[in-house]
Amino acid sequence: MRWSNFTFLVKKGVHSVWYNRLMSFASFCVLLVSLLLVGLSALAGANINVVLDYVEDRNEVLVFTDGDLLQTETAEISEALMSSVYTTRTGVNFYSKEEAWVDFKQENPDADLIYERMDFNPMPNTFIVTISDLTKISDAVRDFQQIDGVQKVSAPHDFAEFLIGIRNTLTIIGGAIILALVVVCLVIIYNSSRASVFARRQEINIMKYVGATNSFVKIPFFIEGLFIGILAGIASWGLTQVAYTSIISLFGNDVTLWRALDLANLIEFKRISWIVLAANCLAGSLLSGTGIIMSMGKHLKV
């Protein structure tokens, strides 16, 4: 196809958006609401993941060593922990028996007399280990207990299971909600596209009668769909930004809640602004473009 004829079809597609403005506006609104709902749900899901990640990262396993180990033996344990598949190199912190004893005495100042009469330090050397994957906590505990010089491993199994349960439930519920929204949106978009194409079936008929190939007929309709989709993508991006920042600022106003949930880690919109814009425009244009093309099927059989 010649470039001039292709650009004509592109121009026709864009022009048709305005010419059929009522149907275009209806498609635009449907897309806008759909993208807004799916976008906000996806952002909520992402934030829940961030909060869960943060809570999980603070979940620590305590590895107590035998009473009197040499410095080299302690270093060997440290190396063994760091090279474990269940940890990361930065997730292993040494908490010496001296530090532990000082902290213990500070936390329990009423027992001063007992401390004075004790001529030894009863606290063990401890490694505070952050597990990289919370679901593997039992395997990690088993692995750490095999290390020479390790006396005991203490892990919050119940808390870990609780967190895993929350994540799994939220993943399933969140996934189902997003999937349902996507399906509902696809059905609505498909129907609005069908209505739009039905209103212009005669135009398609004419093109076919005068010898246009299916692809020649589809190009301007596809361009029209892309254009509406991009416009809806941009508009939904703006609305998502307003809605999202408003919701985040609601949390921000309640300092206690903020601190309790550690919501300082919530995703800032400006960090993901371009991603949201690109995703909205891409999803909007593809949904709209393909929706129109799919709706044209039976009208092309002339």
Added chain:
Amino acid sequence: MVELKNVEVFYKDSGVDALRDVNIRINDGEFVFIVGDSGAGKSTLLKLLTNELLPTKGRVFVNGYNLSKLKKSKVPKFRRSIGMVFQDFRLIPDMTVFENVAFVLRITDKAKKYIRQRVPYVLNLVRLADRAKSYPSQLSGGERQRVGIARAFATDPGIIIADEPTGNIDPRLSYEIVELLLDINKCGTTVIMVTHEHDLVQYFGGRVINLKDGEIFFDGSIPMGGKSDEME
């Protein structure tokens, strides 16, 4: 050339025999009126000629294409070889007169320069050069039909098939439309015009094919301004 050999069309859904053993041969450069009452088979015949419908039996040849065996992928190319004029004009509403005519040339991937020369030429032929920038909604019925004729003629097709081209316009202008089609015919283009307006056919005369209950009742020439019993 158009040729129908022993053509039969049977609509299974309604159980109607729309065409029965129809044999027609229309040579290049002819002007033919196809007449008949409602349900006579005129529309079915047109659908056969535009490959909208396949015959139940027999063979249909148009412009060298055997439509009974035409692959789907070849249909657009075949349709570009004929020009269609419709009763309801079928102009694309969001395109100007110029764009409507140019559209068929774009389909055949003609160069911009050629389109700029050809479209004014055909618009001039149908005396609509001054309405090139108008939209179909801004034209009268007669003008719209002239755009339809310009569009059909733009690609210089071998055949123009006109389906009741005067059906939706002022009777006074009907003669003008047929004269326009006759002018195009004089350029060597075969014209097949379907109509139910007997007065018009009798006025212009020429070859007439009269369909009745799916069969050819009459196929012959009548004189200009004349009358034929077979026409009734």
